Amino acid sequence: MEKIAAWFDSRFGLSYPFLRDAPAYSINPFYWLGALTVVAFIIQGVTGVMMMLYYVPSPTQAYSSTLFIFQNVSYGRFLETVHLYTAYAMILLAFMHMMRGYFVSVYKKPREGMWLIGMIMGFVTLGFGFTGYLLPWTVVSKSATDVGVGMISALPQPFSSFLKFLIVGASGDAGVILRFYDLHVVVLPAVLLLLLFMKMYMLEAHGIAPPPSGLESLPENKKKSVPIFPDVTFYLVELAAFFGAVMLLISAVFPLNLPPEYTPQAAAQFTAQPDWYFLWIYQILKIQVFETAGLPVALSIITLIFLVLVFLPFIDRGPTRKISKRMKFVTLGAIFVGEVIGLSIWGELTPGQIISNEAAALVLGGIALLVTLGSVVFYKVFSRASGIGRKNPVAYHDGKIVADSNPLSRSQSFWTTGSFAVLLGLGTLTIGSSINSVVTLTINGVSLPLVSSLIMSLACLSLAILGIVYLLYRLELNSGSLKRRIKLFEIGWKSE
Amino acid sequence: MTDALKKYATRIVGLLVIIEAISGYFLWTISPTNEAGEEIFAIFLAIDLVSLAMMSNVYLAYEHNTQLNRAFLLSGCALILVLVYISLAL
Secondary structure, eight states: OHHHHHHHHHHHOTTSOSSOOEEGGGOSGGGGHHHHHHHHHHHHHHHHHHHHTTOOOSTTTHHHHHHHHHHHSTTHHHHHHHHHHHHHHHHHHHHHHHHHHHHTTTTSTTOHHHHHHHHHHHHHHHHHHHHHHHTTOBHHHHHHHHHHHHHHHTSOTTHHHHHHHHHTOSSHHHHHHHHHHHIIIIIHHHHHHHHHHHHHHHHHHHOSOOOTTOGGGSOHHHHSEEOIIIIIHHHHHHHHHHHHHHHHHHHHHSOOOOOOBOOHHHHHTSOOOOOGGGHHHHHHHTBGGGSGGGHHHHHHHHHHHHHHHHTHHHHOOOSOOOGGGOHHHHHHHHHHHHHHHHHHHHHHHSTTOOBOHHHHHHHHHHHHHHHHHHHHHHHHHHHHHTTTTOSSOEEEETTEEEEOSSOOOHHHHHHHHHHHHHHHHHHHHHHHHHHHHHHHHHHHOOOHHHHHHHHHHHHHHHHHHHHHHHHHHHHHTTTOHHHHHHHHTSTTOOOO | OOHHHHHHHHHHHHHHHHHHHHHHHHHHHSOTTSHHHHHHHHHHHHHHHHHHHHHHHHHHHHHHTOOOOHHHHHHHHHHHHHHHHHHHHO
């Protein structure tokens, strides 16, 4: 037996791990969101290959073959359900992986290349969602894809022609579904695997990024290395098994029902809406100012957002990775997440409705304002709380460094943050209520109950804003830096 | 990990293996042709996976001579109970 094992070892190098040891601090789920995305991709591959055995990519047979999988294939509906929900999980995990990387700034030197490749992998993942959504040929999927393809026409040349040539072709529905199928099962998986290989290679070269606070802040037992087998492997098994169990539970409790087949008549009675992960983009495009002639402007703004994310390592060139010292970028990231979630929920609630410019400004501006305030408070509270335990906590008064006589205790930090959370929640609700009242007033005309509702909403919003300002002021009272900042705008104020 | 805890860990793994075996047996007996069969299949497969995750956790604690992660193990037990309850309700 030993001889056989030695033969295999000498021929295949089994005892030489091809992956380097991982640092102990990385034994934490947040470090393995990318690995979980790969697990989701593997589940996608396995269930997808099983469905390929029965699926026929043609406009006349796509729906019937999908229905056949649902009704006649053993565990067919289960396969379809797991495939769909794992696809959603893959997109969500990829987004969380990206945002975690953003907040802890893993993209900084020397990992800029890894960030670029990761972003391309994110676009490929979205490509999977876009191409796979059409394949069942339901009225929901075909209408949503038509909206997406229609958007391509609004892109500037030569991108529009190139993308149309790549994914639509000139042979009508039959050509479209075949191209989408080829992209979904051949091209995109091949590209993703190639990119994954490149990213893994770079990960081996650079290693796992240390925590943003630096290695010196870690306890000794977190600084050592753990071997890839069995430690990291078993830890990944643990995470992957839990993830798989959750996916199965969701699939069992919410099994998929196939929507009706696409026909032009059915589509005419249906409000086209993309799947949830494109909803925030679609919601931006539905804003009144971007309708028809403004569409290229909206697409340019969305392209700009993506370009900023892709080239982030070359924009945020500051040397520090500490979250406490990157308030500007952390706040911008939080605003981005807030807007994406807000627009997605709003899109789900208003299918097919054009959004007025005022409502858009109120919601987008409101979210940005609330997140910014939340971020400012977060930084203020925790920078004060971090003063606990220091011999001489530092504070500024009238431009001079003085000892802070009254640093926040942990319970004060908790209550202050809690109050802010409640106020921000109240603010968000009242913004939504105000928009609802304004929209209803515009549509139905002025009436006493509607005007009362609007006044009540605005009053609550004012209270929330006043409360937030008051808490901010309370936080600043001792250090006096708010007073200093207000003085900056006063005429005749002189710098010391 | 003390000797008492090591014994405790061995018993947990033994129980998990029994749970895996029972749910594995159920997986083979379920009819794949009806909808409820598909959902129960998913539930029992999920029980298998949760047990596997818990076994990995116990194994790592055993190997490294560290404390068992009680919060994780209790969550796993709670999830298995929820899954069994759902399988009965389907």
